[in-house]
Amino acid sequence: MTTPARATTAARTTPARATPARTTTARRIAVIGAGPGGLYFAALAKRLAPHREITVFERDGREDEFGFGVVFSDETLDGIAQADPEVFAAIGAEFARWSDIDVRYAGEVRTCGGHGFAALDRNRLRAILQRRCEQLAVDVRYRTPAPAADRLAAEYDLVVAADGIHSGTRAAYADTFRPDLDERHCRYIWLATDKVFEAFTFIVERFDFGTLQVHAYPYSATRSTFIVEIAEDAWRRAGFDALAALAAREPSRGESDEASVRRCADLLAGHLDGHRLIPNASRWIRFTTVRNARWRHRNVVLLGDAAHSAHFSIGSGTKLALEDALALAASLHEQPSLEQALAAYEAERRPVVESTQRAAQASLEWFETVERRTGQGADRFAFNLLTRSRRVTYGNLRARDPGFVDAVDAAAGGPPGVPPMFRPLKLGTLELRNRVVVPPLATFTSADTLPSGFDRAQLTGHALGGAGLVLAGMAAVSPGGRATDRCPGLWNDRQEAAWRELVDAVRAVSDTAVGLQLTHAGRRGATAAPGPDGIGRPLADGWPLLAASPLPWGPDSPAPHAATAAQLATVVADFAEAAERAARAGFDALELQFGHGHLLSGFLSPLTNHRTDRYGGRLAHRLRLPLEVLAAVRAAWPAGRPLLVRISACDWAPGGTTAPEAVTIGRALADGGADAVDVSTGEVVAHQRPPYGRGYQTPFAELIRAATGLPTIAVGAISGHDDANSVLLAGRADLVAIGRAQLYDPLWTLHAAAEQGYTGPGAHWPGPWSAGSRRPPGPNADRVAPRLHLLTEPAAPVHRRWPPPAPEPH
Ligand SMILES: Cc1cc2nc3c(=O)[nH]c(=O)nc-3n(C[C@H](O)[C@H](O)[C@H](O)COP(=O)(O)OP(=O)(O)OC[C@H]3O[C@@H](n4cnc5c(N)ncnc54)[C@H](O)[C@@H]3O)c2cc1C
Numbered sequence: 001m002t003t004p005a006r007a008t009t010a011a012r013t014t015p016a017r018a019t020p021a022r023t024t025t026a027r028r029i030a031v032i033g034a035g036p037g038g039l040y041f042a043a044l045a046k047r048l049a050p051h052r053e054i055t056v057f058e059r060d061g062r063e064d065e066f067g068f069g070v071v072f073s074d075e076t077l078d079g080i081a082q083a084d085p086e087v088f089a090a091i092g093a094e095f096a097r098w099s100d101i102d103v104r105y106a107g108e109v110r111t112c113g114g115h116g117f118a119a120l121d122r123n124r125l126r127a128i129l130q131r132r133c134e135q136l137a138v139d140v141r142y143r144t145p146a147p148a149a150d151r152l153a154a155e156y157d158l159v160v161a162a163d164g165i166h167s168g169t170r171a172a173y174a175d176t177f178r179p180d181l182d183e184r185h186c187r188y189i190w191l192a193t194d195k196v197f198e199a200f201t202f203i204v205e206r207f208d209f210g211t212l213q214v215h216a217y218p219y220s221a222t223r224s225t226f227i228v229e230i231a232e233d234a235w236r237r238a239g240f241d242a243l244a245a246l247a248a249r250e251p252s253r254g255e256s257d258e259a260s261v262r263r264c265a266d267l268l269a270g271h272l273d274g275h276r277l278i279p280n281a282s283r284w285i286r287f288t289t290v291r292n293a294r295w296r297h298r299n300v301v302l303l304g305d306a307a308h309s310a311h312f313s314i315g316s317g318t319k320l321a322l323e324d325a326l327a328l329a330a331s332l333h334e335q336p337s338l339e340q341a342l343a344a345y346e347a348e349r350r351p352v353v354e355s356t357q358r359a360a361q362a363s364l365e366w367f368e369t370v371e372r373r374t375g376q377g378a379d380r381f382a383f384n385l386l387t388r389s390r391r392v393t394y395g396n397l398r399a400r401d402p403g404f405v406d407a408v409d410a411a412a413g414g415p416p417g418v419p420p421m422f423r424p425l426k427l428g429t430l431e432l433r434n435r436v437v438v439p440p441l442a443t444f445t446s447a448d449t450l451p452s453g454f455d456r457a458q459l460t461g462h463a464l465g466g467a468g469l470v471l472a473g474m475a476a477v478s479p480g481g482r483a484t485d486r487c488p489g490l491w492n493d494r495q496e497a498a499w500r501e502l503v504d505a506v507r508a509v510s511d512t513a514v515g516l517q518l519t520h521a522g523r524r525g526a527t528a529a530p531g532p533d534g535i536g537r538p539l540a541d542g543w544p545l546l547a548a549s550p551l552p553w554g555p556d557s558p559a560p561h562a563a564t565a566a567q568l569a570t571v572v573a574d575f576a577e578a579a580e581r582a583a584r585a586g587f588d589a590l591e592l593q594f595g596h597g598h599l600l601s602g603f604l605s606p607l608t609n610h611r612t613d614r615y616g617g618r619l620a621h622r623l624r625l626p627l628e629v630l631a632a633v634r635a636a637w638p639a640g641r642p643l644l645v646r647i648s649a650c651d652w653a654p655g656g657t658t659a660p661e662a663v664t665i666g667r668a669l670a671d672g673g674a675d676a677v678d679v680s681t682g683e684v685v686a687h688q689r690p691p692y693g694r695g696y697q698t699p700f701a702e703l704i705r706a707a708t709g710l711p712t713i714a715v716g717a718i719s720g721h722d723d724a725n726s727v728l729l730a731g732r733a734d735l736v737a738i739g740r741a742q743l744y745d746p747l748w749t750l751h752a753a754a755e756q757g758y759t760g761p762g763a764h765w766p767g768p769w770s771a772g773s774r775r776p777p778g779p780n781a782d783r784v785a786p787r788l789h790l791l792t793e794p795a796a797p798v799h800r801r802w803p804p805p806a807p808e809p810h
């Protein structure tokens, strides 16, 4: 933070300079809203081109105050420092700074240091920006609601709509912007307190009505922000709804829900040490995530909360507004035309905003579902909370505060110095040397339904690559159960012998545990192997398909037959027979495919099971066929050898499997003898809309593990070892499956060991390759850097609290 050298946004590397304007675009600019976004934009745009006329319309008064503190990270401050050193100096003088995060939970406190925060009063920030605008001769008109956007658009070259989360401009051009307003499930109330917290403080407190959580941080020598958040149903049970209704009876602008504030103060008295809760127009509200398909309409552009919002639990709304302002001012300066400037602004900001919104979404969902984790011990809970957005990881935290991570490791029973991914696990009687799984990765290279040479090469390669368990891609239990005409099967002696040979080949070079996935593809069968023309194209000369209900997968797919009771009995018998064959072939583990829209998945999902017999209807009935298959396989598969089941825990389509249903399915699988559930999602219906992103399926593994105690395998976009360690240490899953990343690098696990400096039994280098077990030197390995500083700055202490200790008297 002390070296303001870095630009905030990834795309912007050249420092902004107050050069004479070389652009004639946007000479007259109207800004709607004098929040931090509007003011900062106006100041920067004027600074870059002083001849511009900039008018800011603000409906509130100059002195009107709303809200309390805002918190920034070091990165944002670097951007502000570089763009306008005067503003930076002014706000820098007011900062409360600290580096610790305290997690108060179940009567205990856990502290993690090394984070680097700075906060200040939101109203002071506004005052500084107001003053800066005055210095630069920006015309800010307070108590002046903006004229209609159409009128402004006709009168000015550019209209910047910085009119906040309820933006009227966004509504006026909704056809172009296509806003998506996602109102979330929790209630929150934004307060301050005169208790000065020493660090960013999360409080998670359980009551008979549910869990209350607090996001608190200091922002001056006398105040802290104090946001209380609670799930809607707990809010009602706590009686807050009645208090809020009472407060709403005599609503006047700026009034607070005093009764709720008093109740919060009572409930949280143990954390306030006699201090007050201070409201300012504070009422219970629900957070709305704002997204827009477009941010610009002719010469009107959205900025800040009007364009996007990010949940306060990652403290980034003001940061995003300021970064938008910086990028828009710079784009106007750099681009030859207004149209190009607005396009460049959106192109630069959208990916940054979307990435922040993904982190914010993960964080808000974590708090919405906090009760999933309230069974965890204090150390693990704190680690889980800190890694909730998936941006902060095991590795980040270890670098910031190794003592904190060591303590969490120790509390989780981990031996010192062994990364979580390299700890052993016993599944049934099978000992896995580490927590990495190669999930089923079909090769679609089979001729005559036999595993191919490529299957052998892939399985062998992955077994040598160091994972604890390697699963072969799907094998069909019957000819009609194949997904494609290039899939192998396991229903006859030739296939069994071929798989046996393949397992023997792997065993000849590796002792890695090897498993097989069995499936009946149901209505997803009879397709061509994936290729340049796409995935799941129906074969012209396919075979009859079987499914729960006669619903084709896609518009070009043939309709399957709704399976008869006799056909279902055959399916059960086919799975059992294939399991016996897999055992004889020597597999250590078996996985049943109950997900991805295959036959058994089709029975589980309400979207694809419309049956009216004993296999359809409510979930207990939809579970019948999968549980019959599980029981038959469990009986056929040797006791002690692990039996895994893959499910789609969510269909990503309205009316699909719900989270409580996923838990019920997990519990039924545990009762039915599954040793672990491999928690995937989607591919159940073609019209799914999954929110792909880092670790996006992991919350479902965590949900099922927490609710049922059944070990889970997390899978899906977990590509780095850091993510794997985070998932495991947070207790979100017992194993992590890494798919495409192990296609990219079949030695992924061994390379992860080398990168983490781990050389223990959890990472076994094949003997003949041991000479390569250390990371090769990079291209600059022989370059030794000279000393470039006279004196090296001492490293910042890991733990810094607020306020800083008073200096020693001389
Ligand atoms: C509970 C809570 C906690 C938060 N905590 C943090 C935090 O810790 N850190 C952080 O960075 N952010 C935080 N935020 C978010 C932050 O307050 C906003 O993201 C930020 O203020 C957005 O700035 P903005 O300029 O886009 O909009 P705003 O600050 O909302 O400003 C919009 C302005 O436009 C004006 N306006 C609207 N319509 C008109 C009109 N028609 N004519 C004239 N004027 C108009 C409004 O009066 C307002 O002044 C928090 C938000 C909430 C709700």
Ligand SMILES: Cc1cc2nc3c(=O)[nH]c(=O)nc-3n(C[C@H](O)[C@H](O)[C@H](O)COP(=O)(O)O)c2cc1C
Pocket (backbone or CB within 6 Å): 439, 440, 441, 442, 443, 473, 474, 517, 593, 596, 646, 680, 715, 716, 717, 718, 737, 738, 739, 740, 741
């Ligand atoms: C080439 C390929 C083949 C796959 N084959 C199967 C399969 O046979 N059975 C299955 O359940 N999933 C299959 N999957 C899905 C993976 O097992 C895994 O769930 C998915 O790739 C997400 O993990 P990742 O993000 O780590 O790749 C396949 C994925 C790929 C990329």
